[in-house]
Amino acid sequence: xxxxxxxxxxxxxxxxxxxxxxxxxxxxxxxxxxxxxxxxxxxxxxxxxxxxxxxxxxxxxxxxxxxxxxxxxxxxxxxxxxxxxxxxxxxxxxxxxxxxxxxxxxxxxxxxxxxxxxxxxxxxxxxxxxxxxxxxxxxxxxxxxxxxxxxxxxxxxxxxxxxxxxxxxxxxxxxxxxxxxxxxxxxxxxxxxxxxxxxxxxxxxxxxxxxxxxxxxxxxxxxxxxxxxxxxxxxxxxxxxxxxxxxxxxxxxxxxxxxxxxxxxxxxxxxxxxxxxxxxxxxxxxxxxxxxxxxxxxxxxxxxxxxxxxxxxxxxxxxxxxxxxxxxxxxxxxxxxxxxxxxxxxxxxxxxxxxxxxxxxxxxxxxxxxxxxxxxxxxxxxxxxxxxxxxxxxxxxxxxxxxxxxxxx
Amino acid sequence: xxxxxxxxxxxxxxxxxxxxxxxxxxxxxxxxxxxxxxxxxxxxxxxxxxxxxxxxxxxxxxxxxxxxxxxxxxxxxxxxxxxxxxxxxxxxxxxxxxxxxxxxxxxxxxxxxxxxxxxxxxxxxxxxxxxxxxxxxxxxxxxxxxxxxxxxxxxxxxxxxxxxxxxxxxxxxxxxxxxxxxxxxxxxxxxxxxxxxxxxxxxxxxxxxxxxxxxxxxxxxxxxxxxxxxxxxxxxxxxxxx
Numbered sequence: 001x002x003x004x005x006x007x008x009x010x011x012x013x014x015x016x017x018x019x020x021x022x023x024x025x026x027x028x029x030x031x032x033x034x035x036x037x038x039x040x041x042x043x044x045x046x047x048x049x050x051x052x053x054x055x056x057x058x059x060x061x062x063x064x065x066x067x068x069x070x071x072x073x074x075x076x077x078x079x080x081x082x083x084x085x086x087x088x089x090x091x092x093x094x095x096x097x098x099x100x101x102x103x104x105x106x107x108x109x110x111x112x113x114x115x116x117x118x119x120x121x122x123x124x125x126x127x128x129x130x131x132x133x134x135x136x137x138x139x140x141x142x143x144x145x146x147x148x149x150x151x152x153x154x155x156x157x158x159x160x161x162x163x164x165x166x167x168x169x170x171x172x173x174x175x176x177x178x179x180x181x182x183x184x185x186x187x188x189x190x191x192x193x194x195x196x197x198x199x200x201x202x203x204x205x206x207x208x209x210x211x212x213x214x215x216x217x218x219x220x221x222x223x224x225x226x227x228x229x230x231x232x233x234x235x236x237x238x239x240x241x242x243x244x245x246x247x248x249x250x251x252x253x254x255x256x257x258x259x260x261x262x263x264x265x266x267x268x269x270x271x272x273x274x275x276x277x278x279x280x281x282x283x284x285x286x287x288x289x290x291x292x293x294x295x296x297x298x299x300x301x302x303x304x305x306x307x308x309x310x311x312x313x314x315x316x317x318x319x320x321x322x323x324x325x326x327x328x329x330x331x332x333x334x335x336x337x338x339x340x341x342x343x344x345x346x347x348x349x350x351x352x353x354x355x356x357x358x359x360x361x362x363x364x365x366x367x368x369x370x371x372x373x374x375x376x377x378x379x380x381x382x383x384x385x386x387x388x389x390x391x392x393x394x395x396x397x398x399x400x401x402x403x404x405x406x407x408x409x
Numbered sequence: 410x411x412x413x414x415x416x417x418x419x420x421x422x423x424x425x426x427x428x429x430x431x432x433x434x435x436x437x438x439x440x441x442x443x444x445x446x447x448x449x450x451x452x453x454x455x456x457x458x459x460x461x462x463x464x465x466x467x468x469x470x471x472x473x474x475x476x477x478x479x480x481x482x483x484x485x486x487x488x489x490x491x492x493x494x495x496x497x498x499x500x501x502x503x504x505x506x507x508x509x510x511x512x513x514x515x516x517x518x519x520x521x522x523x524x525x526x527x528x529x530x531x532x533x534x535x536x537x538x539x540x541x542x543x544x545x546x547x548x549x550x551x552x553x554x555x556x557x558x559x560x561x562x563x564x565x566x567x568x569x570x571x572x573x574x575x576x577x578x579x580x581x582x583x584x585x586x587x588x589x590x591x592x593x594x595x596x597x598x599x600x601x602x603x604x605x606x607x608x609x610x611x612x613x614x615x616x617x618x619x620x621x622x623x624x625x626x627x628x629x630x631x632x633x634x635x636x637x638x639x640x641x642x643x644x645x646x647x648x649x650x651x
Contacts, residue, residue, distance in 0.1 A: 002538055009526045309522045312483055313536045313583070314511020316504045402483040406518075 007326045011334075014299070018331070021295045025335020025382055026342060028288040033343035033370055033378040035277040041368050042273065044200040052081075053128055054228040054236060055262040056243055059253035065222040066252050071121075073246055079230050079239040084125035085210050087176070087224035089117045091169030094182050115155055117169060117206040119213040120227075126150075128229035131198040138163060138189035146212045148188035152203030156190045163187050175221050176213065183216055228256070285385065292389035296328050300393035307397050308405035317398045324394035325387060332386020336379045343378070344370045428495070430591060430623040431457035431480055436489035438475050438646075449475045451646040453489070457639075459590075462617040462624045464637035471643040473627040474595055480625055481514050481593045482506050494590040511539045515584030515622075517594035521576040523568040523583075530555060530564035533582045540587075554582035557620075558612060574605030581612060585622070592616065594626040598633050610636045 011018045056074060058064040068085065075083040093113040122143060126132060134142075134150060141163075142148040151161060161167065170182035185208060193201040214221060230239050240256035247254045300307070310320055347369050351357050360368055438450040449472045457463050465473045478484040479491050482498045491498045494513045501509055510516075523532045533551040542550070555561050558578040568576055577597060584592055594613065598606035610633055616622045626637060634640050642649040 002544065006527075006535075006538070009531075013526045305522055306524055309518070309524070310535075311507065312481070312510065312516045314507050314509075314539050314587075316507040318504070319507075319539075403478055 003323060003326070007323060007330055010299075010303075010327055011330060017295060017298070021292055021331055022335040022338065024288050024291050025332055025385065026338035028284045028385070029336045029339025029378045029382045030342040030346075031284050031339075032281045032381055033340060033374055034346055035281050036374045036377065037343070037347060037368060037370055039274055039277055040371060040374060052230055052233050052236075053259040054230060054240055054243075054256050055259055056226040056228060056254045056256040057224075057262070059244070059255040062225075064252070065224055066226065066254060067222055070247065070252075070254070071223065071226060074226055074228060074243055077239060077242050077246065079232065079235050079242070081229040081231050082124040082128060083229075084121040084128065084227045085223040086121075086125065086227050087119045087210060087213060087221070089119050089169070089171050089176055089208075089213065090173045091117045091171045091176075091183065094168055094170050113159075115158075115204055115206060116202070117208070119210040120207050121210050122207075124229075125207070125227060128227060131193050131201045132191040133193060134189045134191045142188035145186060145188050146209055146215075147184055147186050149185040149206055149208045150189040150191055151187055151206045153190055153192050154202070154204040155206055156187070158204070161187050161190075163190060176217060178216055178218075183212070225262075226254075227259075285381065289385050289388055292328065292331060292385060293392065295331070296324070296390045296393045299327070300324060300397055304400070304405040307400065308402045311402045311405075321394040321398040324397055325390045328390020328394070329383055329386040332382040332384070332389075333379075335386075336382025339382065340370070340375050340378055344375075429456040430459040430461070430494060431455065431625060432490070432492040433476070433480065434490040434492070436476075436479060436486045436491060438472070438479065438484070439487045449646050450479075450486070453646075453648050455641065455648060457623060457625060459623050460617070460621045461639060462614070462637045463626065464634035464640045465625065465627045465643060466629070466631075466634050466640055467643035472646040473643050476643065477593050477595055477625060477627050480591070481516050482510050483516075508539075511536055511587060513590050515587065515589040515592045517577070517580055517584050517592065517597045519596040519599040521568070521573070521580040521600075523576055523579055525568050527567075528564065529560060529566050529568070529571065529579045529582075532568070532579055533586050535583060536587045550586055551582070554586040555579070557585065557616075558582045572605070573601050574608055577601060577605070577609050578612065581609070581616075585616065585620070590623060592622050592624045594624065596628055596630075597626065598628065598630060606630070606633065 056066070056070070058066055065087075071083050071085055074080060092115075120126075126134065126139070132150070132152075139150075142150055149167075155161070159167070165187045166184060167187075168182035168184050171177055185206075191203065193203055228239075228243070230236060236258050240258075243256045244254050307320055310323075311317065315323075349356070350360060351368050433453055433455040436450055436453040437448065440447045440449060453472075453476060455476070465476060467473050475484065479486055479498070480493055482491075482493065482501070485499050489499075496509060496513070498506065498509070523529075524535065527535070530548065530551045533554050534547050537547040537550060540547075552561060552564060555564050558581050560575060560578050560582065563571060563575060563579075566575075568579070571579065577600075581597075592613075597613070598609050601609060613624060613626070614636055617624050624637070626633070628634050
């Protein structure tokens, strides 16, 4: 520790160079932690998927629906336990709080309050999602009310909604809109989840009767997807194949996959996100390694005489090497600390800024925060980069002979 | 200083019978560059008694600095022995040699070579970082060393805030702070004006006279050399005597 002030004083030798290197390191760690946090959130979303659940969608694209007649045919496939029609409603709270817009008038949508909401076949759906824990009396009340809605605890807390409260939602998907205005809902049940058993289950969503949507839109809609529960997870591939084979020669061919694969492909609509994010992280880290290594090489080169003096005074080669490596690691630590703070700050802004937080919640990224493991990894990367950048110049200083260095002016 | 005076000082500083503080025996130093061999020191024998102030003179390339570096333990002879304060320097490993330097030798450079980001007192304290002394003890010793060289009032100054002469005084304080047996100085007045050079030489004389430091100084300057008790001349790697 007695050498620390000596190391830190050297960092102050060239303020601009030190500052630019620290900032470069900070940007690197900021990007690394931010990208890893996003990836971790996405992975968390994927991990919450069950191996016994399949999702069947239109083979062309998720944008196209499937005929309602498919439900019964899928249920008849051997190995299928139950089937639930599901449609992603895409509803948001109208800015006009009273709800129903006047006939023919445009209702303004309040995107800042967006949250995921889906129309489902209640019985089979909730049967295949045991992680949604609903009090039986509330579930009964929900079933008896066509306008009833089941909301997660997080959503209830967010809007301070209680059982019996009313609200309105208007979809941005044209077939799911009605001329008479937004859909009206009544909170009939609030579900919780066991955070230990199902840590990645999102309680920020809302579910309602598919029948309500179907009838509200004049019975013109079809099914967005079919959620399927199977008897044996090991048969997921075979069952998926059997389902898709049923509709091979139809106008609307199906593509059936596990819930996890479905979620992954949903996210992959934006490209191979994980690959992209990791590639960016790697490229930035490598660049910063070069920048820091260059800085350290220059710093050591211009201090050759001082290194010779230190050795002359009795500092061993290991001492000198340690001081240089410590200096590089200090650069990494300061930059890493700044980067972590920046990443933490961004996460805070994203999860607290009106509009942005709801948009993220809408795509299932409501739990966006810098996890300690990622922060530790990011900081380790910073220290590692510092060490790697300082090692070669330090080795050169270790090997250099005093008389040679004293001769260099 | 005349030869008679020098002999008198030598007699009082260290009896002839005592083991020399610096004992260089049959030392050769050969540099190899590719296939070419360059003999810089050729069979040097030099004994410096404890408490002696010796000047090494000679033209550029004569091997003065190389000999000084061997005595200071920052270089190794190709053959022969360099025994300083009872230790055969050439036999020590790199890490042992570093430890030995920190204990036994104080080095004064021509260009002071202070660390620019450290204050005067921190520069002086630097060698003490290798000891087990507490922070307080280190600081006290550094301030004492600065007092000896007459710069106690400049302890908080950075090297850039000091004159050349003051920088060299700080460098001398750094050299003596560990209380080494031998001080080696490589043209300590070479970068100074006449007045500052005079002050530095007077200080070195004081260190030799009052603190009984054995000093080996390389210089081009006959006036500086005259302050030493003994002068040795090197030519083409061979010692020519007083």
